[in-house]
Amino acid sequence: MGRSRGGLTTKLHALVDADGRPVGLRLTGGQVHDAYEAEALIEAIPEGATLLGDKGYDSTAIREAAAARNIWANIPNRSNRKQRFGFSSWLYRQRNLVERFFNRIKQFRGIATRYDKDAANYLAAIKLICVRLWCNA
Template sequence: MARRRYELTDWEWAIIEPLLPNKPRGVARVDDRRVLNGIMWRFRSGATWAEIPERYGPSTTCYNRFVRWRKAGVWDRILAEVSAGYNGELVMIDSTCMRVHQNGATGKRGSYDRGMGRPRGGLTSKLHALVDADGRPVSLRLTGGQIHDACEAEALIEAIPEGATLLGDKGYDSNAIREAAAARNVWANIPNRSNRKQRFAFSPWLYKQRNLVERFFNRIKQFRSIATRYDKDPANFLAAIKLICVRLWCNA
Protein backbone atom coordinates (compact mmCIF):
# COMPACT_ATOMS: atom_id res chain seq x y z
CA MET A 1 0.00 0.00 0.00
CA ALA A 2 2.86 2.39 0.81
CA ARG A 3 4.33 1.86 -2.65
CA ARG A 4 1.00 2.49 -4.40
CA ARG A 5 0.53 5.68 -2.40
CA TYR A 6 3.61 7.19 -4.06
CA GLU A 7 2.83 6.16 -7.62
CA LEU A 8 0.53 7.56 -10.28
CA THR A 9 -2.76 5.73 -10.66
CA ASP A 10 -3.99 4.60 -14.07
CA TRP A 11 -6.49 7.46 -13.99
CA GLU A 12 -3.80 10.07 -13.26
CA TRP A 13 -1.50 8.65 -15.93
CA ALA A 14 -4.27 8.69 -18.54
CA ILE A 15 -4.61 12.45 -17.97
CA ILE A 16 -0.90 13.30 -17.73
CA GLU A 17 0.55 11.11 -20.50
CA PRO A 18 -0.95 13.02 -23.48
CA LEU A 19 0.42 16.29 -22.04
CA LEU A 20 4.05 15.14 -21.90
CA PRO A 21 6.58 15.92 -24.66
CA ASN A 22 6.03 13.24 -27.30
CA LYS A 23 8.87 13.84 -29.73
CA PRO A 24 12.08 12.56 -28.14
CA ARG A 25 15.25 13.28 -30.06
CA GLY A 26 17.81 10.56 -30.65
CA VAL A 27 17.61 7.61 -28.28
CA ALA A 28 14.10 6.87 -26.96
CA ARG A 29 13.45 8.13 -23.43
CA VAL A 30 13.36 5.90 -20.38
CA ASP A 31 9.73 5.01 -19.54
CA ASP A 32 8.04 8.28 -18.57
CA ARG A 33 5.63 6.75 -16.08
CA ARG A 34 8.39 4.97 -14.20
CA VAL A 35 10.46 8.15 -14.02
CA LEU A 36 7.48 10.23 -12.85
CA ASN A 37 6.75 7.64 -10.16
CA GLY A 38 10.34 8.00 -8.99
CA ILE A 39 9.99 11.79 -8.88
CA MET A 40 6.76 11.48 -6.90
CA TRP A 41 8.41 9.01 -4.53
CA ARG A 42 11.07 11.57 -3.76
CA PHE A 43 8.54 14.34 -3.09
CA ARG A 44 6.31 12.17 -0.93
CA SER A 45 9.08 10.57 1.15
CA GLY A 46 11.28 13.62 1.61
CA ALA A 47 14.36 11.53 0.78
CA THR A 48 17.27 12.76 -1.32
CA TRP A 49 17.32 12.19 -5.07
CA ALA A 50 20.09 9.62 -4.64
CA GLU A 51 17.82 7.48 -2.43
CA ILE A 52 15.16 6.90 -5.09
CA PRO A 53 14.61 3.10 -5.24
CA GLU A 54 16.12 1.19 -8.15
CA ARG A 55 12.68 0.10 -9.38
CA TYR A 56 12.22 3.65 -10.71
CA GLY A 57 15.46 3.57 -12.68
CA PRO A 58 18.63 5.62 -12.13
CA SER A 59 18.11 8.46 -9.68
CA THR A 60 20.08 10.77 -11.98
CA THR A 61 17.52 10.11 -14.72
CA CYS A 62 14.68 11.14 -12.39
CA TYR A 63 16.47 14.32 -11.32
CA ASN A 64 17.63 15.31 -14.79
CA ARG A 65 14.20 14.68 -16.32
CA PHE A 66 12.51 16.77 -13.61
CA VAL A 67 14.91 19.71 -13.99
CA ARG A 68 15.06 19.58 -17.80
CA TRP A 69 11.29 19.61 -18.11
CA ARG A 70 11.04 22.34 -15.52
CA LYS A 71 13.36 24.53 -17.59
CA ALA A 72 11.34 23.70 -20.71
CA GLY A 73 8.13 24.78 -18.97
CA VAL A 74 6.56 21.30 -19.14
CA TRP A 75 5.24 21.31 -15.57
CA ASP A 76 3.79 24.81 -16.02
CA ARG A 77 2.02 23.77 -19.23
CA ILE A 78 0.57 20.61 -17.70
CA LEU A 79 -0.80 22.50 -14.69
CA ALA A 80 -2.27 25.13 -17.00
CA GLU A 81 -3.95 22.43 -19.10
CA VAL A 82 -5.52 20.48 -16.23
CA SER A 83 -6.69 23.65 -14.46
CA ALA A 84 -8.05 25.42 -17.54
CA GLY A 85 -11.69 24.75 -16.63
CA TYR A 86 -11.52 25.84 -13.00
CA ASN A 87 -14.54 27.13 -11.11
CA GLY A 88 -13.81 30.85 -11.04
CA GLU A 89 -17.03 32.21 -9.56
CA LEU A 90 -15.58 32.04 -6.05
CA VAL A 91 -11.83 32.12 -5.36
CA MET A 92 -9.74 32.24 -2.19
CA ILE A 93 -6.32 33.71 -1.55
CA ASP A 94 -3.88 32.94 1.26
CA SER A 95 -0.30 31.92 2.02
CA THR A 96 1.56 29.32 4.03
CA CYS A 97 5.15 29.01 5.22
CA MET A 98 7.51 26.06 4.76
CA ARG A 99 10.60 25.76 6.90
CA VAL A 100 13.82 25.54 4.89
CA HIS A 101 15.96 22.53 5.80
CA GLN A 102 19.63 23.22 6.41
CA ASN A 103 20.49 21.27 3.25
CA GLY A 104 18.30 23.61 1.22
CA ALA A 105 19.90 26.72 2.67
CA THR A 106 23.47 25.94 1.62
CA GLY A 107 23.27 27.11 -1.98
CA LYS A 108 25.47 29.87 -3.39
CA ARG A 109 24.49 33.28 -2.16
CA GLY A 110 24.11 35.65 -5.07
CA SER A 111 22.03 38.48 -6.40
CA TYR A 112 19.10 36.27 -7.39
CA ASP A 113 16.10 35.69 -5.15
CA ARG A 114 16.30 32.27 -3.50
CA GLY A 115 12.76 32.53 -2.11
CA MET A 116 13.97 32.33 1.48
CA GLY A 117 13.65 34.75 4.38
CA ARG A 118 14.04 35.01 8.11
CA PRO A 119 10.81 36.04 9.82
CA ARG A 120 10.25 34.99 13.41
CA GLY A 121 10.91 31.27 13.68
CA GLY A 122 13.88 30.81 11.34
CA LEU A 123 14.58 30.49 7.65
CA THR A 124 11.37 29.88 5.67
CA SER A 125 9.79 30.12 2.24
CA LYS A 126 6.24 31.30 1.71
CA LEU A 127 3.80 29.95 -0.87
CA HIS A 128 1.09 32.37 -2.00
CA ALA A 129 -1.87 30.60 -3.59
CA LEU A 130 -5.13 31.32 -5.33
CA VAL A 131 -7.61 28.42 -5.29
CA ASP A 132 -11.03 27.99 -6.87
CA ALA A 133 -14.43 27.17 -5.39
CA ASP A 134 -13.45 23.50 -5.12
CA GLY A 135 -10.16 24.19 -3.34
CA ARG A 136 -8.03 23.49 -6.44
CA PRO A 137 -4.92 25.62 -7.14
CA VAL A 138 -5.16 28.21 -9.89
CA SER A 139 -2.10 30.42 -9.40
CA LEU A 140 1.01 30.05 -7.21
CA ARG A 141 3.90 32.32 -6.23
CA LEU A 142 6.93 31.66 -4.03
CA THR A 143 8.71 34.24 -1.86
CA GLY A 144 10.78 34.45 1.26
CA GLY A 145 8.92 33.88 4.51
CA GLN A 146 9.26 37.54 5.54
CA ILE A 147 7.26 38.86 2.56
CA HIS A 148 3.83 40.15 3.55
CA ASP A 149 0.84 38.40 1.99
CA ALA A 150 -0.45 41.61 0.42
CA CYS A 151 2.74 42.04 -1.65
CA GLU A 152 1.85 39.12 -3.94
CA ALA A 153 -1.92 39.59 -3.94
CA GLU A 154 -2.15 41.85 -6.98
CA ALA A 155 -0.19 39.39 -9.13
CA LEU A 156 -2.54 36.56 -8.09
CA ILE A 157 -5.61 38.70 -8.74
CA GLU A 158 -4.61 38.87 -12.42
CA ALA A 159 -5.63 35.20 -12.71
CA ILE A 160 -9.17 35.85 -11.44
CA PRO A 161 -11.92 36.03 -14.10
CA GLU A 162 -14.12 39.10 -14.22
CA GLY A 163 -17.22 39.03 -12.05
CA ALA A 164 -15.78 36.60 -9.48
CA THR A 165 -15.84 36.89 -5.70
CA LEU A 166 -12.53 36.92 -3.85
CA LEU A 167 -12.18 35.69 -0.27
CA GLY A 168 -9.19 36.70 1.85
CA ASP A 169 -8.37 37.33 5.49
CA LYS A 170 -7.62 40.69 7.10
CA GLY A 171 -4.03 40.55 5.87
CA TYR A 172 -5.39 41.42 2.42
CA ASP A 173 -7.47 44.39 3.59
CA SER A 174 -5.75 47.20 1.74
CA ASN A 175 -7.02 49.84 -0.64
CA ALA A 176 -4.55 48.71 -3.32
CA ILE A 177 -5.84 45.14 -3.27
CA ARG A 178 -9.48 46.20 -3.27
CA GLU A 179 -8.81 48.57 -6.18
CA ALA A 180 -6.97 45.85 -8.14
CA ALA A 181 -9.93 43.52 -7.60
CA ALA A 182 -12.46 46.19 -8.56
CA ALA A 183 -10.53 46.88 -11.76
CA ARG A 184 -11.34 43.30 -12.82
CA ASN A 185 -14.95 43.62 -11.63
CA VAL A 186 -14.12 41.27 -8.72
CA TRP A 187 -15.81 41.71 -5.35
CA ALA A 188 -13.29 41.40 -2.52
CA ASN A 189 -15.11 39.81 0.41
CA ILE A 190 -12.41 40.64 2.96
CA PRO A 191 -13.06 41.48 6.63
CA ASN A 192 -12.37 45.08 7.56
CA ARG A 193 -9.45 45.82 9.83
CA SER A 194 -10.47 47.30 13.16
CA ASN A 195 -8.67 50.60 12.40
CA ARG A 196 -10.16 51.03 8.93
CA LYS A 197 -12.10 54.27 8.55
CA GLN A 198 -13.78 53.46 5.24
CA ARG A 199 -15.83 50.31 5.77
CA PHE A 200 -16.67 47.83 3.00
CA ALA A 201 -19.49 45.31 2.67
CA PHE A 202 -18.58 41.90 4.08
CA SER A 203 -20.45 38.58 4.16
CA PRO A 204 -19.46 36.35 7.13
CA TRP A 205 -21.50 33.47 5.68
CA LEU A 206 -19.61 33.52 2.38
CA TYR A 207 -16.31 33.95 4.22
CA LYS A 208 -16.74 30.51 5.80
CA GLN A 209 -15.81 28.98 2.44
CA ARG A 210 -12.27 30.34 2.81
CA ASN A 211 -11.23 27.18 4.67
CA LEU A 212 -10.87 25.52 1.25
CA VAL A 213 -7.51 27.23 0.74
CA GLU A 214 -6.35 25.94 4.13
CA ARG A 215 -7.36 22.43 3.06
CA PHE A 216 -5.29 22.84 -0.08
CA PHE A 217 -2.20 23.71 1.95
CA ASN A 218 -2.81 20.70 4.19
CA ARG A 219 -3.03 18.39 1.17
CA ILE A 220 0.23 19.47 -0.45
CA LYS A 221 2.05 19.31 2.88
CA GLN A 222 1.35 15.59 3.04
CA PHE A 223 4.35 15.46 0.70
CA ARG A 224 7.37 15.78 2.98
CA SER A 225 9.50 17.54 0.36
CA ILE A 226 6.84 20.26 0.25
CA ALA A 227 6.17 20.57 3.98
CA THR A 228 9.92 21.14 4.42
CA ARG A 229 11.98 22.73 1.66
CA TYR A 230 15.04 20.67 0.80
CA ASP A 231 15.63 22.19 -2.65
CA LYS A 232 18.24 24.91 -2.95
CA ASP A 233 16.85 26.18 -6.24
CA PRO A 234 13.53 28.05 -5.73
CA ALA A 235 12.50 27.20 -9.30
CA ASN A 236 12.82 23.47 -8.55
CA PHE A 237 10.86 23.82 -5.31
CA LEU A 238 8.01 25.69 -6.99
CA ALA A 239 8.00 23.20 -9.86
CA ALA A 240 7.67 20.37 -7.34
CA ILE A 241 4.64 22.08 -5.83
CA LYS A 242 3.09 22.52 -9.27
CA LEU A 243 3.61 18.85 -10.10
CA ILE A 244 1.85 17.89 -6.86
CA CYS A 245 -0.96 20.28 -7.81
CA VAL A 246 -1.34 18.44 -11.12
CA ARG A 247 -2.12 15.29 -9.14
CA LEU A 248 -4.66 17.17 -7.05
CA TRP A 249 -6.40 18.33 -10.21
CA CYS A 250 -6.38 14.83 -11.66
CA ASN A 251 -8.25 13.59 -8.59
CA ALA A 252 -10.60 16.55 -8.21
Protein backbone atom coordinates in the same frame (compact mmCIF):
# COMPACT_ATOMS: atom_id res chain seq x y z
CA MET B 1 14.63 32.50 0.34
CA GLY B 2 14.01 35.17 2.90
CA ARG B 3 15.72 35.67 6.21
CA SER B 4 13.79 35.94 9.44
CA ARG B 5 14.59 35.38 13.11
CA GLY B 6 14.12 31.65 12.61
CA GLY B 7 16.56 31.47 9.69
CA LEU B 8 15.94 31.11 5.98
CA THR B 9 12.24 30.79 5.17
CA THR B 10 9.88 30.90 2.21
CA LYS B 11 6.19 31.61 1.91
CA LEU B 12 3.77 30.15 -0.62
CA HIS B 13 0.91 32.38 -1.79
CA ALA B 14 -1.91 30.43 -3.40
CA LEU B 15 -5.15 31.15 -5.21
CA VAL B 16 -7.71 28.33 -5.39
CA ASP B 17 -11.01 27.99 -7.23
CA ALA B 18 -14.40 27.09 -5.74
CA ASP B 19 -13.45 23.40 -5.66
CA GLY B 20 -10.18 23.96 -3.81
CA ARG B 21 -7.96 23.36 -6.86
CA PRO B 22 -4.95 25.66 -7.31
CA VAL B 23 -5.23 28.38 -9.91
CA GLY B 24 -2.25 30.60 -9.07
CA LEU B 25 0.93 30.14 -7.05
CA ARG B 26 3.68 32.56 -5.99
CA LEU B 27 6.74 31.83 -3.87
CA THR B 28 8.43 34.61 -1.89
CA GLY B 29 10.74 35.05 1.04
CA GLY B 30 9.24 34.46 4.47
CA GLN B 31 9.42 38.11 5.47
CA VAL B 32 7.27 39.31 2.52
CA HIS B 33 3.75 40.35 3.49
CA ASP B 34 0.84 38.57 1.82
CA ALA B 35 -0.60 41.77 0.37
CA TYR B 36 2.39 42.33 -1.92
CA GLU B 37 1.64 39.21 -3.95
CA ALA B 38 -2.14 39.63 -3.95
CA GLU B 39 -2.27 41.94 -6.96
CA ALA B 40 -0.35 39.42 -9.08
CA LEU B 41 -2.71 36.64 -8.03
CA ILE B 42 -5.80 38.77 -8.74
CA GLU B 43 -4.88 38.66 -12.44
CA ALA B 44 -5.74 34.92 -12.49
CA ILE B 45 -9.28 35.48 -11.16
CA PRO B 46 -11.97 35.63 -13.86
CA GLU B 47 -14.05 38.79 -14.08
CA GLY B 48 -17.23 38.83 -12.02
CA ALA B 49 -15.91 36.37 -9.43
CA THR B 50 -15.59 36.81 -5.68
CA LEU B 51 -12.26 37.21 -3.89
CA LEU B 52 -12.13 35.77 -0.38
CA GLY B 53 -9.25 36.81 1.85
CA ASP B 54 -8.43 37.30 5.49
CA LYS B 55 -7.74 40.60 7.26
CA GLY B 56 -4.15 40.59 6.01
CA TYR B 57 -5.49 41.36 2.54
CA ASP B 58 -7.58 44.33 3.67
CA SER B 59 -5.93 47.19 1.81
CA THR B 60 -7.26 49.86 -0.49
CA ALA B 61 -4.87 48.81 -3.28
CA ILE B 62 -6.13 45.22 -3.28
CA ARG B 63 -9.76 46.32 -3.23
CA GLU B 64 -9.14 48.74 -6.12
CA ALA B 65 -7.31 46.08 -8.16
CA ALA B 66 -10.23 43.70 -7.63
CA ALA B 67 -12.80 46.37 -8.49
CA ALA B 68 -10.93 47.21 -11.70
CA ARG B 69 -11.47 43.60 -12.84
CA ASN B 70 -15.12 43.61 -11.68
CA ILE B 71 -14.35 41.27 -8.76
CA TRP B 72 -16.11 41.59 -5.42
CA ALA B 73 -13.63 41.47 -2.54
CA ASN B 74 -15.20 39.77 0.48
CA ILE B 75 -12.49 40.65 2.98
CA PRO B 76 -13.19 41.45 6.63
CA ASN B 77 -12.37 45.00 7.65
CA ARG B 78 -9.39 45.58 9.90
CA SER B 79 -10.31 47.02 13.27
CA ASN B 80 -8.52 50.32 12.58
CA ARG B 81 -10.06 50.92 9.12
CA LYS B 82 -11.92 54.22 8.83
CA GLN B 83 -13.92 53.40 5.68
CA ARG B 84 -15.97 50.20 6.11
CA PHE B 85 -16.83 47.83 3.26
CA GLY B 86 -19.57 45.24 2.86
CA PHE B 87 -18.72 41.79 4.19
CA SER B 88 -20.59 38.48 4.18
CA SER B 89 -19.58 36.17 7.02
CA TRP B 90 -21.59 33.34 5.47
CA LEU B 91 -19.58 33.55 2.24
CA TYR B 92 -16.33 33.98 4.19
CA ARG B 93 -16.66 30.41 5.50
CA GLN B 94 -15.66 29.16 2.06
CA ARG B 95 -12.17 30.60 2.59
CA ASN B 96 -11.23 27.33 4.27
CA LEU B 97 -10.76 25.87 0.77
CA VAL B 98 -7.33 27.47 0.59
CA GLU B 99 -6.47 26.10 4.04
CA ARG B 100 -7.51 22.63 2.89
CA PHE B 101 -5.33 23.06 -0.20
CA PHE B 102 -2.29 23.77 1.97
CA ASN B 103 -3.15 20.72 4.08
CA ARG B 104 -3.29 18.54 0.96
CA ILE B 105 0.10 19.62 -0.35
CA LYS B 106 1.68 19.18 3.07
CA GLN B 107 0.73 15.49 2.93
CA PHE B 108 3.76 15.13 0.64
CA ARG B 109 6.85 14.81 2.80
CA GLY B 110 9.19 16.71 0.47
CA ILE B 111 6.95 19.77 0.60
CA ALA B 112 6.25 19.63 4.32
CA THR B 113 9.93 19.37 5.26
CA ARG B 114 11.27 21.54 2.43
CA TYR B 115 14.14 19.34 1.28
CA ASP B 116 14.86 21.51 -1.78
CA LYS B 117 17.28 24.35 -1.16
CA ASP B 118 16.63 26.07 -4.47
CA ALA B 119 13.39 28.06 -4.67
CA ALA B 120 12.82 27.12 -8.33
CA ASN B 121 13.05 23.40 -7.53
CA TYR B 122 10.70 23.78 -4.56
CA LEU B 123 8.12 25.66 -6.65
CA ALA B 124 8.43 23.03 -9.39
CA ALA B 125 7.71 20.26 -6.87
CA ILE B 126 4.65 22.16 -5.64
CA LYS B 127 3.43 22.59 -9.21
CA LEU B 128 3.80 18.87 -9.84
CA ILE B 129 1.66 18.18 -6.80
CA CYS B 130 -0.88 20.71 -8.07
CA VAL B 131 -1.06 18.86 -11.39
CA ARG B 132 -1.76 15.69 -9.44
CA LEU B 133 -4.54 17.44 -7.49
CA TRP B 134 -6.10 18.67 -10.75
CA CYS B 135 -5.95 15.16 -12.27
CA ASN B 136 -7.57 13.59 -9.21
CA ALA B 137 -10.40 16.15 -9.18
